[in-house]
Amino acid sequence: MLFSNPLAVSTSAELHELHQVADQGMKHVEVQLPSSRYTQDELQDLFQATHTSPIAFRAPKTMGLGSSDFILEEWEYWLKTVAPLFSEDSLRYVVCHGTAVTLGEVFEYLDARPQDFNGLHDYKTRYVEKIIEQLEQLHSTALKYNIQLCIENAPMGGDHYFEPGKGLIYPALRTPRHLQRIAEATEVQICLDTANARITSNVLSYMHRSRSLFAGATEKEILNTTRDWIEFYQQVQKNTVLVRLSYAVSWGDTPQTTHTPFPEEAYPELLEFAEQVDDEIPILLATGKEQDLQDALKPLRQLKKR
Template identity: 50%
Template sequence: MLFSNPIASHVKLDFHHFHYASELDLNQVIIQLPDEKYSSDELVQLINSSAIRPIGYRMPLSMALGSKPTEAEWKKWFACISPTFNDNHRFIILHGQQVALGSIFEYLDDHASDFNALHDFKTHYVENMITQLSQLQQLAKQYELTLLIENAAIGGMTYFEPGQAFIHPALRTPRHLIQIAEATGVKICFDTAHARITSHVLTYMHRSRSMFAGATEKEILNSTKNWIDFYHQIEDHIGLIQLSYAVSFGDTPTTTHIPFPQERYSEIIDFAECVNPTIPIALHSGTHPQNLKQQLDMIHFLKKS
């Protein structure tokens, strides 16, 4: 049988997205929070307008780990979110801050004689994240929330646009994710699209040592073969899976968090045979909620075949 896991959907905080998911009987949802602030009453009212049940929230883009939100801002969000859960799962998905590729080059220029400069840059990034996560863990426990750290893609959605070369220096390989999980006790939110991007890009860099992805030699040589290999390396630390596809560099809304094409259904079958059946799977529709139906149709089709 293909996936006996609990199936949810990843949606925006939007009335129409909620109802679309409900119409597909995908009532358990992961909600992407906007940067605009909401009160608990406003959230509850919006959620109660449909049949959806939140099992998790992905924090707003402005609340990235490594950025500078205050403890008061985190506390306000946690206090706002906590009353909206009516499920055993109470996930908070955290993501890392992107950095300008230019700032990495500046760091390398400032440490021109240091062969390990790029490695050190990433180490500082991860260590700061561990410190921040350890503090957030204590706050999350007060609200009975489960923190998850999301594996990152290579760069942002506008990576190749002039002046928009922002990149994820870490959280894109199993090594850093496992290091963070073991140091803080947080679980991992495994994003299959992101893992597909990073595995393919870093594998390509075995042949091309281009710096465009800001990767160290160790990252390149130890890159995962594919997204399923990525899963196997971190599976003991996974608390949630976001299932979707990505092509190429996955740097636009139309190339990442999209449905699997039929010629890649074999990847889903292979994944279904090895995935832990107790881990919830959220179908990620990206910016297009209509992709949810295509994702669900794929699962129904493969279950029948």
């Protein structure tokens, strides 16, 4: 049941945000690692000053998997740095994510193969296989530090997907199929981001109805999309070890419309999810801002009383 699950807060490695988490009576956190290197001592000082404790770290935003920019040494640095920061009895997760690509890159790949009707499918397959290859390179280091690697599901595109010149898109990891492929091929588990799952289910379901292909999706991807984020969870449930819980409005293509607290009209979704989620899975509240955190805790506290 959702209302008895261990809770943590997703936040950045900033003193002010961690203080806000602690002020709400929360101790455990998932920390978004910065793009610039922090030392172990710098991170430890943040946790000691705020009396918070990490159960997960999300890889730096600049270190998305699936690209040719993968630098093993950077990953080894971060795994070595964060490993001592977990408490002895703590869960020990590092959450990985795919890299976003430009629409131009996808089109260039397709233009070079004008007779290949499976070109887009092949592009996505190569992207996923590269992620698997890179995760396999990380396996021995993660094992050395007793860290469980996770892969998160992606949204459709970047935060400003529909703005001209900012058309970043995630080629895969938007539906359960590729996540399951990665989990089966590696020892990596899944971190379900409910806002991202809500976005992709909305968009791909719409594309199924409208027969639209504008978001760089294959017919197979569209036809096999999940009805909603709860069905998405059902399909990846056996490999899911973390749930980052938040809401997204419609297609959630801006920071203001994704990773927001659940509104009251969406409480039935939370109740349905509560009946299905494994009670030992940590729930990560996807906000570090004080008011948003209060709003994220509000429905859990209200619904628990029902």
